[in-house]
Amino acid sequence: MPHTYQFARPALTVDIVVFGLDEDDLQVMLIQRDLPPFEGEWALPGGFVHVEETLEEAARRELVEETGLKDIYLEQLYTFGAVERDPRERVVTVAYYALVNLEGHDVQASTDARNAAWFPVSDLPKLAFDHQQILDAAHARLRGKVRYQPIGFELLPDRFTLRQLQRLYEVILDRELDKRNFRKKVLAMEIVKETNEIEKDVAHRAAKLYRFDKRTYDRLMKQGFNFEI
Amino acid sequence: MPHTYQFARPALTVDIVVFGLDEDDLQVMLIQRDLPPFEGEWALPGGFVHVEETLEEAARRELVEETGLKDIYLEQLYTFGAVERDPRERVVTVAYYALVNLEGHDVQASTDARNAAWFPVSDLPKLAFDHQQILDAAHARLRGKVRYQPIGFELLPDRFTLRQLQRLYEVILDRELDKRNFRKKVLAMEIVKETNEIEKDVAHRAAKLYRFDKRTYDRLMKQGFNFEI
DNA sequence: TTCCTTAGTGTGTGTTCGACACCAATATGG
DNA sequence: CCATATTGGTGTCGAACACACACTAAGGAA
Structure with missing residues (x-):
């Protein structure tokens, strides 16, 4: 079912940086890609925005599909629009970040035939696309925000x-x-x-x-x- | 020259909230729409993102085209993606905000056959689309930011x-x-x-x-x- | 020369920040 | 059961900062 427009349109995706708190580490949820480009490399969970859903709905849907996480604290971070950030075609991505506590939520590490895992932010694998940059931005935001808002309680159990x-x-x-x-x-x-x-x-x-x-x-x-x- | 995709894509635009400082008022630059929908109503300057330009480039291009403003301080604000925010079709917009000083920059109030004007934020006309919401977000961000960053100097002359x-x-x-x-x-x-x-x-x-x-x-x-x- | 308007300056008080050390409670192991 | 190891929990003091507050100086206008 093809869709045709007068002018070329960038593809629109969401990507989510999910932070979780371990005994003594800040961790991030990553997905191992099963398709090119960057096949086999680790990437942030995310995917295309459907035309009939909001950005946040897209982010929540992708989170459930790819990691099983739901009902979590989610906040929009920044929109990344570098022209060459995806080698296939122009893709603009709206990045969100999420905070969860590792005890409370039942994290299915693997769903949707994909491999998902937590990594400490201090020791990350090489990431696909510009996802390292997105993650850095999310980490910086978290650090900045903690100074003037009581954020981060979402990372703890009840x-x-x-x-x-x-x-x-x-x-x-x-x-x-x-x-x-x-x-x-x-x-x-x-x-x-x-x-x-x-x-x-x-x-x-x-x-x-x-x-x-x-x-x-x-x-x-x-x-x-x-x-x- | 039509473009065809397998899945429907939202249109992607940028909108810019330009703040300027008058003798005693904070002002915002608005454009009077010359096309439906909301024909004749006031709206934020903005327009479609081309596939070969970054988001910020799109914002700067639209600013020059619609207001003549260039080389100004510009920062990404938030991305608005409510499904019904544009009555015609799904449009996601990346909002930026800009700070200029009204003395320094030569503001062509009208270019591109459109009517452009400054309005004090305390006394605005009804705005098209969800632009009031975008403007409120920009104003809130400005107020918040001023507390922990030396922002706002861009609003003053040299x-x-x-x-x-x-x-x-x-x-x-x-x-x-x-x-x-x-x-x-x-x-x-x-x-x-x-x-x-x-x-x-x-x-x-x-x-x-x-x-x-x-x-x-x-x-x-x-x-x-x-x-x- | 008088008046009006804005420029420019300092002190004292209360609050908050930040450095700093010891006893309490509980589990474990000999 | 006694010793030890581990973390929980508490208060003070000095320094820096925040905030309230009022008068003289300069210059133009009438």
């Missing part, structure tokens, strides 16, 4: 310890933070609430579990704040 | 007074700032340099003219800073 939250920030910012100052700051902005529960099955003193205060969280998410920790 | 700079910030942030604290802060970050010149033709004490220190400016532009004034 109940978490303050230590986990701190490590999240340390991994994203790539530097160590002072424990006392961190706790002071986080508690002061009232973004988390103590629960009655404590950690289980740890070989040391168990930490209290916290959860976000959704109200404060959403408010700060909108108006921004200053997290120069 | 030499300017600190009073002008302050009014720029006041207009963007939409609140009054303390003169002494403002000057203290701006001078402390060494982003501007005093010149030997002073204002001319003013009916009161003439102010010193300043210009940016390009080195500091570019550095802060990259690494960001904190402008919670």
Whole structure:
């Protein structure tokens, strides 16, 4: 069923940078390509935008198809339109980034006959197309955003310890933070609430579990704040 | 010369929100449409992306064609992809925003047989398509960005007074700032340099003219800073 | 020369940032 | 059961910064 237009049109795709938090690493979900070009190389999940779906719908659809991930935090990153970024033809891609916590979501590493896997951002394989550039942009955005928005909670399980939250920030910012100052700051902005529960099955003193205060969280998410920790 | 593809493709356009600074208002450049749909209504400058040009090239080309503006500060804003945003067919648009100073650039209000004009953001006509939404997003971005990047200098002439700079910030942030604290802060970050010149033709004490220190400016532009004034 | 308008300048107070060290609780292993 | 290893949890002090605030200086206009 061919479609004809008066002027040539670039193809339009979405690509998604999915960040996940491991015990001590920031990870990214990659797909091994089973078709040329770049056959066998690793690439970001993504695909063509259908005419009857929005960009975000396309991103969510591709995520489910290729990785099984759904109902996750997703945000538009940037649109990449270099003329030669795909060797076959002109392809413009709208990049999104996603945050998931590796414990909560059931990640089917392989669906759609493709090979999917997590890689630590600090040790990535060579990526197809300009996907390294897209990933760098997403990482930079994450680092920048964390300073003025309470982003990143999506990377943690529902109940978490303050230590986990701190490590999240340390991994994203790539530097160590002072424990006392961190706790002071986080508690002061009232973004988390103590629960009655404590950690289980740890070989040391168990930490209290916290959860976000959704109200404060959403408010700060909108108006921004200053997290120069 | 028709072009045929196996699957239907959305059309791809760029739209540009051009901000300019008047004596006391933040303004936006709009184009009056001479074709349906929305014939006669005002819209953002923009147009189709050609297959052999990048997105930014398309934005700059359309700006020259429709407003005569060139060599200006331009930054990608967001990509809008709602299915029904154009009543004719599926059109995805990559929005950019631009900053110019109204004194420096020779703005041909009308080129390309179209009617172009500046409007204060506080008093806009009804806009075609979803352009009001795009404009709101650009305005929000400008307000947000001004807090952590020395953006906005592009809105001023080459030499300017600190009073002008302050009014720029006041207009963007939409609140009054303390003169002494403002000057203290701006001078402390060494982003501007005093010149030997002073204002001319003013009916009161003439102010010193300043210009940016390009080195500091570019550095802060990259690494960001904190402008919670 | 008087008046009007904007330019230009400094201090003090409260708040926040950032550096820094020790005891508490629990599991493990001898 | 005692020792040890590991992480949890807490407070203070000095420095830097944010913010509120009011008067004199300069120049043109009437």
